[in-house]
Amino acid sequence: MPASEAVATQSKLGKQTEGKQKVIVVTLKKLLKNRLAVFGLFIIFIQILMAVFAPWITHYSPVTQSLVNSELPVGSENHWLGTDNYGRDMWSRIVFGARISLVVGLVSVILGLTGGIALGLISGYFRKLDGWIMRFVDLLFAFPGILLAMLIIAMLGTSLVNVMIAISIWSIPTCARIVRGSVLSVKKQEYIVAMKSLGAGNSRILIKHILPNCMAPIIVFATMRMATAILSTSALSFLGLGAQPPTPEWGAMIAAGQDYMWTSPHMTIVPGIAIMLVVFAFNVLGDGLRDALDPNMDLG
Protein backbone atom coordinates (compact mmCIF):
# COMPACT_ATOMS: atom_id res chain seq x y z
CA MET A 1 0.00 0.00 0.00
CA PRO A 2 1.51 3.38 -1.00
CA ALA A 3 2.23 5.71 1.91
CA SER A 4 -0.40 8.29 0.90
CA GLU A 5 -3.09 5.61 0.73
CA ALA A 6 -2.10 4.27 4.14
CA VAL A 7 -2.38 7.77 5.60
CA ALA A 8 -5.80 8.19 3.98
CA THR A 9 -7.04 4.87 5.41
CA GLN A 10 -5.67 5.77 8.80
CA SER A 11 -7.36 9.14 8.86
CA LYS A 12 -10.59 7.46 7.73
CA LEU A 13 -10.34 4.98 10.60
CA GLY A 14 -9.59 7.87 12.93
CA LYS A 15 -12.70 9.67 11.71
CA GLN A 16 -14.78 6.53 12.29
CA THR A 17 -13.60 6.20 15.89
CA GLU A 18 -14.19 9.91 16.33
CA GLY A 19 -17.74 9.44 15.00
CA LYS A 20 -18.39 6.61 17.42
CA GLN A 21 -17.05 8.64 20.33
CA LYS A 22 -19.28 11.52 19.31
CA VAL A 23 -22.35 9.25 19.38
CA ILE A 24 -21.41 8.03 22.85
CA VAL A 25 -20.86 11.59 24.13
CA VAL A 26 -24.17 12.82 22.67
CA THR A 27 -26.04 9.84 24.14
CA LEU A 28 -24.43 10.34 27.54
CA LYS A 29 -25.27 14.05 27.52
CA LYS A 30 -28.91 13.28 26.71
CA LEU A 31 -28.99 10.57 29.37
CA LEU A 32 -27.56 12.84 32.07
CA LYS A 33 -30.30 15.41 31.39
CA ASN A 34 -32.91 12.77 32.34
CA ARG A 35 -33.27 13.09 36.12
CA LEU A 36 -34.90 9.68 36.60
CA ALA A 37 -32.17 7.96 34.60
CA VAL A 38 -29.49 9.70 36.69
CA PHE A 39 -31.28 8.46 39.82
CA GLY A 40 -31.22 4.96 38.33
CA LEU A 41 -27.51 5.22 37.56
CA PHE A 42 -26.86 6.37 41.12
CA ILE A 43 -28.71 3.40 42.67
CA ILE A 44 -26.94 0.94 40.36
CA PHE A 45 -23.59 2.53 41.27
CA ILE A 46 -24.40 2.04 44.98
CA GLN A 47 -25.38 -1.58 44.34
CA ILE A 48 -22.11 -2.22 42.51
CA LEU A 49 -20.16 -0.65 45.41
CA MET A 50 -22.06 -2.82 47.91
CA ALA A 51 -21.45 -5.93 45.85
CA VAL A 52 -17.74 -5.29 45.38
CA PHE A 53 -16.91 -4.13 48.90
CA ALA A 54 -19.37 -6.38 50.76
CA PRO A 55 -16.87 -7.94 53.21
CA TRP A 56 -15.38 -4.51 54.06
CA ILE A 57 -18.59 -2.60 54.73
CA THR A 58 -20.18 -5.20 57.00
CA HIS A 59 -19.16 -6.28 60.50
CA TYR A 60 -21.03 -9.57 60.67
CA SER A 61 -21.22 -12.66 58.52
CA PRO A 62 -24.51 -12.83 56.57
CA VAL A 63 -25.03 -16.50 57.52
CA THR A 64 -23.65 -16.93 61.04
CA GLN A 65 -26.48 -17.30 63.56
CA SER A 66 -26.60 -15.58 66.94
CA LEU A 67 -29.83 -16.63 68.62
CA VAL A 68 -29.31 -14.24 71.57
CA ASN A 69 -29.72 -11.35 69.14
CA SER A 70 -32.72 -12.70 67.21
CA GLU A 71 -35.41 -10.38 65.81
CA LEU A 72 -33.81 -7.10 66.87
CA PRO A 73 -35.75 -4.17 65.36
CA VAL A 74 -34.40 -1.57 62.93
CA GLY A 75 -32.20 1.01 64.66
CA SER A 76 -30.80 -1.39 67.25
CA GLU A 77 -27.35 -0.79 68.63
CA ASN A 78 -24.71 -2.58 66.48
CA HIS A 79 -27.44 -3.73 64.03
CA TRP A 80 -28.90 -0.61 62.39
CA LEU A 81 -31.17 -2.64 60.07
CA GLY A 82 -32.02 -5.09 62.86
CA THR A 83 -31.58 -8.85 62.79
CA ASP A 84 -33.65 -11.79 61.54
CA ASN A 85 -35.14 -14.72 63.45
CA TYR A 86 -31.73 -16.41 63.65
CA GLY A 87 -30.06 -13.21 64.87
CA ARG A 88 -28.26 -12.66 61.55
CA ASP A 89 -27.46 -9.01 60.79
CA MET A 90 -29.92 -7.68 58.21
CA TRP A 91 -27.46 -5.10 56.81
CA SER A 92 -24.91 -7.85 56.10
CA ARG A 93 -27.59 -9.98 54.45
CA ILE A 94 -28.81 -7.05 52.32
CA VAL A 95 -25.24 -6.16 51.25
CA PHE A 96 -24.31 -9.75 50.33
CA GLY A 97 -27.74 -10.07 48.71
CA ALA A 98 -26.82 -7.11 46.47
CA ARG A 99 -23.85 -9.14 45.30
CA ILE A 100 -26.02 -12.19 44.52
CA SER A 101 -28.66 -10.20 42.66
CA LEU A 102 -26.05 -8.34 40.60
CA VAL A 103 -24.14 -11.50 39.68
CA VAL A 104 -27.28 -13.51 38.87
CA GLY A 105 -28.66 -10.61 36.83
CA LEU A 106 -25.42 -10.08 34.88
CA VAL A 107 -24.74 -13.75 34.19
CA SER A 108 -28.28 -14.54 33.06
CA VAL A 109 -28.50 -11.43 30.89
CA ILE A 110 -25.10 -12.09 29.26
CA LEU A 111 -25.99 -15.73 28.57
CA GLY A 112 -29.43 -14.77 27.26
CA LEU A 113 -27.94 -12.04 25.06
CA THR A 114 -25.35 -14.40 23.60
CA GLY A 115 -28.02 -16.92 22.62
CA GLY A 116 -30.49 -14.28 21.47
CA ILE A 117 -27.96 -12.30 19.42
CA ALA A 118 -26.67 -15.45 17.71
CA LEU A 119 -30.17 -16.62 16.80
CA GLY A 120 -31.29 -13.11 15.78
CA LEU A 121 -28.25 -12.53 13.55
CA ILE A 122 -28.57 -15.89 11.81
CA SER A 123 -32.31 -15.58 11.45
CA GLY A 124 -32.21 -12.06 10.04
CA TYR A 125 -29.28 -12.67 7.71
CA PHE A 126 -29.92 -16.13 6.30
CA ARG A 127 -33.41 -16.20 4.82
CA LYS A 128 -33.46 -20.00 4.58
CA LEU A 129 -33.10 -20.45 8.33
CA ASP A 130 -35.32 -17.51 9.24
CA GLY A 131 -38.64 -19.39 9.14
CA TRP A 132 -37.40 -22.27 11.29
CA ILE A 133 -35.71 -20.12 13.91
CA MET A 134 -38.66 -17.73 14.19
CA ARG A 135 -41.14 -20.61 14.59
CA PHE A 136 -38.97 -21.94 17.41
CA VAL A 137 -38.91 -18.46 18.96
CA ASP A 138 -42.72 -18.24 18.62
CA LEU A 139 -42.95 -21.51 20.47
CA LEU A 140 -40.92 -20.14 23.37
CA PHE A 141 -43.13 -17.03 23.37
CA ALA A 142 -46.15 -19.26 23.99
CA PHE A 143 -45.13 -19.60 27.63
CA PRO A 144 -46.35 -16.61 29.61
CA GLY A 145 -44.03 -14.73 31.96
CA ILE A 146 -42.18 -16.77 34.46
CA LEU A 147 -43.70 -20.09 33.34
CA LEU A 148 -40.88 -20.97 30.93
CA ALA A 149 -38.32 -20.34 33.67
CA MET A 150 -40.33 -22.56 36.02
CA LEU A 151 -40.54 -25.35 33.46
CA ILE A 152 -36.75 -25.26 33.06
CA ILE A 153 -36.28 -25.32 36.84
CA ALA A 154 -38.71 -28.23 37.08
CA MET A 155 -36.44 -30.00 34.63
CA LEU A 156 -33.05 -29.05 36.12
CA GLY A 157 -33.92 -28.91 39.82
CA THR A 158 -34.03 -26.02 42.27
CA SER A 159 -30.85 -23.96 42.70
CA LEU A 160 -29.55 -20.48 42.04
CA VAL A 161 -27.41 -21.67 39.12
CA ASN A 162 -30.45 -23.27 37.50
CA VAL A 163 -32.36 -20.02 38.00
CA MET A 164 -29.64 -18.24 36.00
CA ILE A 165 -29.90 -20.82 33.22
CA ALA A 166 -33.70 -20.62 33.25
CA ILE A 167 -33.78 -16.82 33.10
CA SER A 168 -31.19 -16.70 30.33
CA ILE A 169 -33.18 -19.16 28.20
CA TRP A 170 -36.30 -17.11 28.91
CA SER A 171 -34.50 -13.98 27.59
CA ILE A 172 -33.48 -15.60 24.31
CA PRO A 173 -36.74 -15.27 22.30
CA THR A 174 -37.25 -11.54 22.95
CA CYS A 175 -33.59 -10.76 22.26
CA ALA A 176 -33.59 -12.85 19.08
CA ARG A 177 -36.64 -10.97 17.77
CA ILE A 178 -35.15 -7.55 18.50
CA VAL A 179 -31.82 -8.40 16.86
CA ARG A 180 -33.52 -9.99 13.85
CA GLY A 181 -35.58 -6.83 13.33
CA SER A 182 -32.44 -4.66 13.37
CA VAL A 183 -30.54 -7.03 11.06
CA LEU A 184 -33.37 -6.96 8.52
CA SER A 185 -33.22 -3.16 8.31
CA VAL A 186 -29.41 -2.91 8.40
CA LYS A 187 -28.63 -5.59 5.84
CA LYS A 188 -30.44 -3.73 3.06
CA GLN A 189 -28.17 -0.73 3.43
CA GLU A 190 -25.72 0.08 0.70
CA TYR A 191 -22.54 -0.38 2.71
CA ILE A 192 -23.45 -4.02 3.40
CA VAL A 193 -24.08 -4.63 -0.30
CA ALA A 194 -20.72 -2.93 -0.94
CA MET A 195 -19.00 -5.20 1.58
CA LYS A 196 -20.47 -8.23 -0.13
CA SER A 197 -19.34 -7.12 -3.56
CA LEU A 198 -15.85 -6.57 -2.13
CA GLY A 199 -15.89 -10.26 -1.21
CA ALA A 200 -16.25 -10.05 2.58
CA GLY A 201 -17.34 -13.31 4.22
CA ASN A 202 -20.70 -13.70 5.92
CA SER A 203 -19.29 -13.98 9.42
CA ARG A 204 -17.17 -10.85 8.92
CA ILE A 205 -20.17 -8.89 7.64
CA LEU A 206 -22.36 -10.15 10.49
CA ILE A 207 -19.97 -9.54 13.35
CA LYS A 208 -17.98 -6.53 12.20
CA HIS A 209 -20.57 -4.59 10.24
CA ILE A 210 -24.12 -5.63 11.12
CA LEU A 211 -23.83 -6.32 14.85
CA PRO A 212 -22.33 -2.92 15.80
CA ASN A 213 -25.24 -1.23 14.04
CA CYS A 214 -27.78 -3.24 16.04
CA MET A 215 -26.23 -2.29 19.38
CA ALA A 216 -28.67 0.46 20.41
CA PRO A 217 -31.74 -1.76 20.92
CA ILE A 218 -29.54 -4.50 22.42
CA ILE A 219 -28.17 -2.10 25.08
CA VAL A 220 -31.67 -0.93 26.02
CA PHE A 221 -32.97 -4.50 26.11
CA ALA A 222 -30.06 -5.66 28.27
CA THR A 223 -30.64 -2.87 30.80
CA MET A 224 -34.36 -3.57 31.07
CA ARG A 225 -33.68 -7.30 31.18
CA MET A 226 -31.44 -6.81 34.21
CA ALA A 227 -34.54 -5.51 35.99
CA THR A 228 -36.60 -8.53 34.91
CA ALA A 229 -33.79 -10.94 35.79
CA ILE A 230 -33.35 -9.53 39.31
CA LEU A 231 -37.11 -9.48 39.89
CA SER A 232 -37.58 -13.03 38.59
CA THR A 233 -34.65 -14.40 40.57
CA SER A 234 -36.13 -13.05 43.76
CA ALA A 235 -39.60 -14.31 42.80
CA LEU A 236 -38.29 -17.82 42.11
CA SER A 237 -36.29 -17.81 45.34
CA PHE A 238 -39.39 -16.58 47.18
CA LEU A 239 -41.24 -19.62 45.82
CA GLY A 240 -38.44 -21.85 47.08
CA LEU A 241 -37.26 -22.68 43.56
CA GLY A 242 -34.06 -20.62 43.57
CA ALA A 243 -31.59 -19.75 46.33
CA GLN A 244 -31.87 -22.08 49.31
CA PRO A 245 -31.35 -21.11 52.98
CA PRO A 246 -29.15 -19.73 54.42
CA THR A 247 -28.16 -17.88 51.21
CA PRO A 248 -28.82 -14.15 51.73
CA GLU A 249 -30.93 -13.76 48.59
CA TRP A 250 -33.51 -10.93 48.81
CA GLY A 251 -36.52 -12.97 47.60
CA ALA A 252 -35.68 -15.88 49.89
CA MET A 253 -35.32 -13.38 52.75
CA ILE A 254 -38.87 -12.10 52.13
CA ALA A 255 -40.19 -15.68 52.13
CA ALA A 256 -38.44 -16.36 55.45
CA GLY A 257 -39.71 -13.08 56.88
CA GLN A 258 -43.34 -13.92 56.10
CA ASP A 259 -43.62 -16.17 59.15
CA TYR A 260 -42.43 -13.33 61.38
CA MET A 261 -44.54 -10.64 59.77
CA TRP A 262 -46.44 -9.84 62.98
CA THR A 263 -43.39 -9.64 65.25
CA SER A 264 -40.59 -8.47 62.93
CA PRO A 265 -42.03 -6.80 59.80
CA HIS A 266 -38.59 -5.39 58.93
CA MET A 267 -37.50 -8.90 57.89
CA THR A 268 -39.96 -8.62 54.98
CA ILE A 269 -40.00 -4.88 54.32
CA VAL A 270 -36.24 -4.19 54.09
CA PRO A 271 -35.36 -6.76 51.38
CA GLY A 272 -38.53 -5.78 49.46
CA ILE A 273 -37.40 -2.15 49.33
CA ALA A 274 -33.95 -3.28 48.18
CA ILE A 275 -35.44 -5.28 45.28
CA MET A 276 -37.79 -2.47 44.33
CA LEU A 277 -35.06 0.19 44.29
CA VAL A 278 -32.70 -1.87 42.15
CA VAL A 279 -35.38 -3.00 39.70
CA PHE A 280 -36.70 0.57 39.48
CA ALA A 281 -33.16 1.80 38.81
CA PHE A 282 -32.60 -0.57 35.89
CA ASN A 283 -36.06 0.19 34.48
CA VAL A 284 -35.60 3.98 34.51
CA LEU A 285 -32.06 3.69 33.16
CA GLY A 286 -33.40 1.50 30.33
CA ASP A 287 -36.13 4.05 29.63
CA GLY A 288 -33.61 6.88 29.68
CA LEU A 289 -31.23 5.01 27.37
CA ARG A 290 -34.05 4.38 24.91
CA ASP A 291 -35.00 8.05 24.87
CA ALA A 292 -31.36 9.04 24.45
CA LEU A 293 -30.59 6.53 21.70
CA ASP A 294 -33.84 6.52 19.73
CA PRO A 295 -37.30 7.12 21.17
CA ASN A 296 -38.98 5.23 18.32
CA MET A 297 -37.01 2.08 18.97
CA ASP A 298 -39.00 -1.08 18.45
CA LEU A 299 -38.35 -3.52 21.26
CA GLY A 300 -40.39 -6.37 19.87
Place this chain on the structure above:
Amino acid sequence: MVGLIIRRMLQLVVLLIGISFIVFMSMHLSPGDPASIIGGPTATESDIEAIRNNLGLNDPVLVQYANYMTGVVQGDLGFSYQTKQSVSEAIITRFPNTLNLAIASMIVAVVIGVTAGIISALKQNSWIDVSSTVVSLAGISIPNFWLGTVLILVFSVGLQWLPVGGLSEPFWTIEGMKQLILPAITLGTGSAAMIARMSRSTMLEVIRADFVRTARAKGVKEKTVIWVHALRNAMIPVITVIGLNFGFLLGGTIITEQVFAINGVGRLMIEAIAARDFPMVQGSVLLVAALFVLVNLIVDLIYSVIDPRISYD
Protein backbone atom coordinates in the same frame (compact mmCIF):
# COMPACT_ATOMS: atom_id res chain seq x y z
CA MET B 1 -62.70 -13.10 8.30
CA VAL B 2 -63.79 -16.76 8.32
CA GLY B 3 -60.70 -17.66 6.32
CA LEU B 4 -58.55 -15.78 8.81
CA ILE B 5 -60.13 -17.58 11.78
CA ILE B 6 -59.65 -20.98 10.16
CA ARG B 7 -56.04 -20.20 9.26
CA ARG B 8 -55.27 -18.98 12.76
CA MET B 9 -56.97 -22.01 14.32
CA LEU B 10 -54.77 -24.30 12.23
CA GLN B 11 -51.68 -22.36 13.34
CA LEU B 12 -52.93 -22.68 16.91
CA VAL B 13 -53.11 -26.47 16.61
CA VAL B 14 -49.51 -26.59 15.33
CA LEU B 15 -48.40 -24.30 18.15
CA LEU B 16 -50.18 -26.41 20.77
CA ILE B 17 -48.51 -29.56 19.45
CA GLY B 18 -45.15 -27.75 19.63
CA ILE B 19 -45.81 -26.59 23.19
CA SER B 20 -46.89 -30.04 24.32
CA PHE B 21 -43.77 -31.55 22.75
CA ILE B 22 -41.48 -29.06 24.53
CA VAL B 23 -43.23 -29.65 27.86
CA PHE B 24 -43.22 -33.43 27.42
CA MET B 25 -39.57 -33.57 26.39
CA SER B 26 -38.39 -31.29 29.21
CA MET B 27 -40.09 -33.56 31.72
CA HIS B 28 -38.78 -36.65 29.98
CA LEU B 29 -35.19 -35.35 30.03
CA SER B 30 -35.36 -34.44 33.72
CA PRO B 31 -33.09 -36.45 35.95
CA GLY B 32 -34.85 -38.97 38.21
CA ASP B 33 -36.70 -42.14 37.28
CA PRO B 34 -40.51 -41.77 37.58
CA ALA B 35 -40.86 -45.48 38.38
CA SER B 36 -38.62 -45.21 41.45
CA ILE B 37 -40.46 -42.03 42.54
CA ILE B 38 -43.80 -43.88 42.34
CA GLY B 39 -42.43 -47.08 43.91
CA GLY B 40 -40.96 -45.18 46.85
CA PRO B 41 -37.82 -46.06 48.81
CA THR B 42 -38.97 -49.60 49.72
CA ALA B 43 -39.62 -50.79 46.14
CA THR B 44 -37.47 -53.64 44.85
CA GLU B 45 -35.82 -53.72 41.43
CA SER B 46 -38.57 -55.98 40.07
CA ASP B 47 -41.33 -53.71 41.47
CA ILE B 48 -39.77 -50.77 39.68
CA GLU B 49 -39.45 -52.74 36.47
CA ALA B 50 -43.14 -53.72 36.74
CA ILE B 51 -44.13 -50.07 37.22
CA ARG B 52 -42.00 -49.10 34.21
CA ASN B 53 -43.73 -51.69 32.03
CA ASN B 54 -47.11 -50.71 33.35
CA LEU B 55 -46.61 -47.01 32.57
CA GLY B 56 -45.03 -47.76 29.21
CA LEU B 57 -41.78 -46.09 30.28
CA ASN B 58 -39.80 -48.71 28.36
CA ASP B 59 -41.37 -47.62 25.06
CA PRO B 60 -39.47 -45.32 22.69
CA VAL B 61 -39.92 -41.65 23.67
CA LEU B 62 -42.00 -40.76 20.60
CA VAL B 63 -44.40 -43.62 21.36
CA GLN B 64 -44.70 -42.34 24.93
CA TYR B 65 -45.42 -38.84 23.59
CA ALA B 66 -48.04 -40.17 21.17
CA ASN B 67 -49.72 -42.11 24.00
CA TYR B 68 -49.67 -39.04 26.22
CA MET B 69 -51.19 -36.87 23.47
CA THR B 70 -53.91 -39.46 22.79
CA GLY B 71 -54.85 -39.09 26.44
CA VAL B 72 -54.64 -35.26 26.34
CA VAL B 73 -57.05 -35.11 23.38
CA GLN B 74 -59.51 -37.19 25.41
CA GLY B 75 -59.04 -34.98 28.49
CA ASP B 76 -56.80 -37.46 30.30
CA LEU B 77 -53.58 -35.84 31.55
CA GLY B 78 -52.30 -38.87 33.43
CA PHE B 79 -52.10 -39.27 37.18
CA SER B 80 -50.03 -37.65 39.90
CA TYR B 81 -46.96 -39.54 41.14
CA GLN B 82 -47.45 -38.03 44.54
CA THR B 83 -51.17 -38.25 45.31
CA LYS B 84 -52.15 -40.81 42.63
CA GLN B 85 -54.98 -38.40 41.82
CA SER B 86 -56.02 -37.74 38.21
CA VAL B 87 -54.17 -34.65 36.94
CA SER B 88 -57.20 -33.44 34.95
CA GLU B 89 -59.39 -33.64 38.05
CA ALA B 90 -56.86 -31.82 40.23
CA ILE B 91 -56.61 -29.06 37.64
CA ILE B 92 -60.37 -28.79 37.06
CA THR B 93 -61.10 -28.37 40.77
CA ARG B 94 -58.47 -25.67 41.15
CA PHE B 95 -58.79 -23.84 37.87
CA PRO B 96 -61.87 -21.69 38.80
CA ASN B 97 -59.85 -20.02 41.58
CA THR B 98 -57.04 -19.17 39.17
CA LEU B 99 -59.46 -17.82 36.57
CA ASN B 100 -61.35 -15.70 39.13
CA LEU B 101 -58.10 -14.23 40.35
CA ALA B 102 -56.88 -13.47 36.82
CA ILE B 103 -60.17 -11.82 35.83
CA ALA B 104 -60.40 -9.76 39.03
CA SER B 105 -56.80 -8.56 38.54
CA MET B 106 -57.55 -7.71 34.93
CA ILE B 107 -60.46 -5.52 36.04
CA VAL B 108 -58.23 -3.74 38.58
CA ALA B 109 -55.48 -3.31 35.97
CA VAL B 110 -57.77 -1.95 33.22
CA VAL B 111 -59.71 0.45 35.44
CA ILE B 112 -56.62 1.92 37.11
CA GLY B 113 -54.36 1.71 34.05
CA VAL B 114 -56.66 3.26 31.44
CA THR B 115 -57.91 6.01 33.77
CA ALA B 116 -54.40 6.97 34.90
CA GLY B 117 -53.08 6.85 31.33
CA ILE B 118 -55.81 9.08 29.89
CA ILE B 119 -55.65 11.64 32.70
CA SER B 120 -51.86 11.77 32.37
CA ALA B 121 -52.10 12.39 28.63
CA LEU B 122 -54.78 15.06 28.93
CA LYS B 123 -52.82 16.88 31.63
CA GLN B 124 -49.40 16.31 30.09
CA ASN B 125 -46.46 17.54 32.20
CA SER B 126 -48.72 18.50 35.12
CA TRP B 127 -47.95 17.14 38.58
CA ILE B 128 -50.65 14.47 38.04
CA ASP B 129 -48.83 13.32 34.91
CA VAL B 130 -45.39 13.27 36.53
CA SER B 131 -46.56 11.43 39.63
CA SER B 132 -48.56 8.96 37.59
CA THR B 133 -45.49 8.25 35.43
CA VAL B 134 -43.28 7.69 38.48
CA VAL B 135 -45.96 5.55 40.17
CA SER B 136 -46.34 3.40 37.05
CA LEU B 137 -42.59 2.89 36.87
CA ALA B 138 -42.62 1.91 40.53
CA GLY B 139 -45.61 -0.36 39.82
CA ILE B 140 -43.57 -2.28 37.24
CA SER B 141 -40.65 -2.53 39.67
CA ILE B 142 -42.51 -3.72 42.79
CA PRO B 143 -42.07 -7.44 43.39
CA ASN B 144 -45.71 -8.57 43.57
CA PHE B 145 -45.02 -11.24 46.20
CA TRP B 146 -43.69 -8.45 48.41
CA LEU B 147 -46.57 -6.09 47.67
CA GLY B 148 -48.98 -8.90 48.62
CA THR B 149 -47.17 -9.50 51.90
CA VAL B 150 -47.18 -5.78 52.76
CA LEU B 151 -50.89 -5.46 51.87
CA ILE B 152 -51.67 -8.39 54.20
CA LEU B 153 -49.60 -6.71 56.90
CA VAL B 154 -51.49 -3.41 56.56
CA PHE B 155 -55.07 -4.39 55.67
CA SER B 156 -55.42 -7.83 57.24
CA VAL B 157 -53.15 -7.78 60.26
CA GLY B 158 -53.07 -4.05 61.06
CA LEU B 159 -56.48 -2.68 60.11
CA GLN B 160 -58.19 -6.09 60.02
CA TRP B 161 -60.45 -4.98 57.14
CA LEU B 162 -59.84 -7.93 54.83
CA PRO B 163 -59.10 -11.65 55.26
CA VAL B 164 -55.47 -12.81 55.30
CA GLY B 165 -55.81 -15.32 52.50
CA GLY B 166 -57.67 -18.18 50.92
CA LEU B 167 -60.42 -18.11 48.32
CA SER B 168 -63.00 -20.35 49.90
CA GLU B 169 -66.19 -18.39 49.15
CA PRO B 170 -67.73 -17.89 45.67
CA PHE B 171 -66.69 -14.54 44.16
CA TRP B 172 -70.26 -13.21 43.91
CA THR B 173 -70.70 -13.18 47.69
CA ILE B 174 -69.48 -10.25 49.80
CA GLU B 175 -67.05 -12.53 51.65
CA GLY B 176 -65.74 -13.89 48.33
CA MET B 177 -65.18 -10.38 46.98
CA LYS B 178 -63.40 -9.39 50.18
CA GLN B 179 -61.09 -12.37 49.75
CA LEU B 180 -60.36 -11.35 46.15
CA ILE B 181 -59.54 -7.66 46.73
CA LEU B 182 -55.97 -7.94 48.03
CA PRO B 183 -54.84 -10.70 45.63
CA ALA B 184 -56.37 -8.80 42.69
CA ILE B 185 -54.56 -5.58 43.62
CA THR B 186 -51.32 -7.49 44.17
CA LEU B 187 -51.47 -9.18 40.80
CA GLY B 188 -53.04 -6.29 38.88
CA THR B 189 -50.58 -3.52 39.86
CA GLY B 190 -47.86 -4.47 37.39
CA SER B 191 -50.32 -4.74 34.50
CA ALA B 192 -52.06 -1.51 35.55
CA ALA B 193 -48.70 0.24 35.27
CA MET B 194 -48.05 -1.19 31.81
CA ILE B 195 -51.54 -0.31 30.59
CA ALA B 196 -51.20 3.22 32.02
CA ARG B 197 -47.94 3.80 30.14
CA MET B 198 -49.40 2.48 26.89
CA SER B 199 -52.66 4.45 27.22
CA ARG B 200 -50.73 7.64 27.95
CA SER B 201 -48.47 7.37 24.94
CA THR B 202 -51.19 6.38 22.44
CA MET B 203 -53.56 9.06 23.77
CA LEU B 204 -50.81 11.69 23.43
CA GLU B 205 -50.25 10.61 19.85
CA VAL B 206 -53.94 10.63 18.98
CA ILE B 207 -54.84 14.02 20.49
CA ARG B 208 -52.21 15.58 18.24
CA ALA B 209 -53.53 13.83 15.13
CA ASP B 210 -55.04 15.77 12.23
CA PHE B 211 -58.53 14.32 12.60
CA VAL B 212 -58.74 15.50 16.20
CA ARG B 213 -57.69 19.01 15.14
CA THR B 214 -60.30 18.90 12.37
CA ALA B 215 -62.97 17.79 14.84
CA ARG B 216 -62.07 20.70 17.12
CA ALA B 217 -62.02 23.11 14.17
CA LYS B 218 -65.50 21.98 13.21
CA GLY B 219 -66.61 23.09 16.65
CA VAL B 220 -67.20 19.65 18.16
CA LYS B 221 -67.44 19.86 21.94
CA GLU B 222 -64.18 19.05 23.76
CA LYS B 223 -65.81 16.16 25.64
CA THR B 224 -67.01 14.57 22.39
CA VAL B 225 -63.57 15.07 20.84
CA ILE B 226 -61.88 13.27 23.72
CA TRP B 227 -64.40 10.53 24.45
CA VAL B 228 -65.64 9.77 20.94
CA HIS B 229 -62.93 10.72 18.50
CA ALA B 230 -59.68 10.35 20.41
CA LEU B 231 -60.37 7.60 22.90
CA ARG B 232 -61.71 5.12 20.36
CA ASN B 233 -58.59 5.39 18.30
CA ALA B 234 -56.23 5.48 21.24
CA MET B 235 -57.66 2.29 22.68
CA ILE B 236 -56.69 0.07 19.74
CA PRO B 237 -53.07 -0.58 20.78
CA VAL B 238 -54.16 -0.60 24.42
CA ILE B 239 -56.45 -3.56 23.74
CA THR B 240 -53.46 -5.57 22.54
CA VAL B 241 -51.57 -4.73 25.71
CA ILE B 242 -54.62 -5.69 27.77
CA GLY B 243 -54.93 -9.01 25.93
CA LEU B 244 -51.24 -9.80 26.30
CA ASN B 245 -51.44 -8.88 29.97
CA PHE B 246 -54.25 -11.31 30.56
CA GLY B 247 -51.92 -14.10 29.53
CA PHE B 248 -49.21 -12.75 31.81
CA LEU B 249 -51.72 -12.48 34.64
CA LEU B 250 -52.49 -16.17 34.19
CA GLY B 251 -48.77 -16.83 34.60
CA GLY B 252 -48.54 -14.33 37.47
CA THR B 253 -51.26 -16.06 39.48
CA ILE B 254 -48.61 -18.67 40.37
CA ILE B 255 -46.88 -16.26 42.77
CA THR B 256 -49.99 -14.50 44.06
CA GLU B 257 -51.68 -17.80 44.87
CA GLN B 258 -48.68 -18.75 46.94
CA VAL B 259 -48.71 -15.46 48.90
CA PHE B 260 -52.44 -15.59 49.67
CA ALA B 261 -52.66 -19.39 50.09
CA ILE B 262 -55.16 -19.69 47.24
CA ASN B 263 -55.73 -23.20 45.99
CA GLY B 264 -55.24 -22.59 42.29
CA VAL B 265 -53.37 -24.16 39.40
CA GLY B 266 -50.27 -22.08 40.15
CA ARG B 267 -49.91 -23.40 43.67
CA LEU B 268 -50.52 -26.90 42.35
CA MET B 269 -47.66 -26.37 39.92
CA ILE B 270 -45.20 -25.14 42.56
CA GLU B 271 -45.99 -28.04 44.86
CA ALA B 272 -45.57 -30.40 41.91
CA ILE B 273 -42.19 -28.90 40.93
CA ALA B 274 -40.93 -29.22 44.51
CA ALA B 275 -42.09 -32.86 44.69
CA ARG B 276 -40.84 -33.63 41.14
CA ASP B 277 -44.36 -34.75 40.29
CA PHE B 278 -43.86 -34.57 36.50
CA PRO B 279 -47.36 -35.41 35.19
CA MET B 280 -48.80 -32.67 37.39
CA VAL B 281 -46.20 -30.11 36.23
CA GLN B 282 -46.75 -31.18 32.63
CA GLY B 283 -50.55 -30.89 32.86
CA SER B 284 -50.64 -27.52 34.58
CA VAL B 285 -47.95 -25.93 32.38
CA LEU B 286 -49.73 -27.24 29.29
CA LEU B 287 -53.04 -25.75 30.43
CA VAL B 288 -51.62 -22.29 31.21
CA ALA B 289 -49.60 -22.13 27.98
CA ALA B 290 -52.59 -23.30 25.90
CA LEU B 291 -54.81 -20.64 27.48
CA PHE B 292 -52.16 -18.03 26.85
CA VAL B 293 -51.96 -18.72 23.11
CA LEU B 294 -55.76 -18.93 22.90
CA VAL B 295 -56.13 -15.51 24.54
CA ASN B 296 -53.52 -14.09 22.16
CA LEU B 297 -55.46 -15.45 19.20
CA ILE B 298 -58.70 -13.87 20.47
CA VAL B 299 -56.90 -10.54 20.98
CA ASP B 300 -55.57 -10.68 17.41
CA LEU B 301 -59.04 -11.34 16.05
CA ILE B 302 -60.66 -8.56 18.11
CA TYR B 303 -57.89 -6.27 16.92
CA SER B 304 -58.73 -6.83 13.28
CA VAL B 305 -62.45 -6.28 13.97
CA ILE B 306 -62.07 -2.97 15.82
CA ASP B 307 -59.49 -1.56 13.46
CA PRO B 308 -60.51 -2.06 9.83
CA ARG B 309 -57.11 -0.74 8.71
CA ILE B 310 -55.50 -3.92 10.01
CA SER B 311 -55.76 -6.87 7.74
CA TYR B 312 -53.98 -10.17 8.07
CA ASP B 313 -54.59 -11.14 4.46
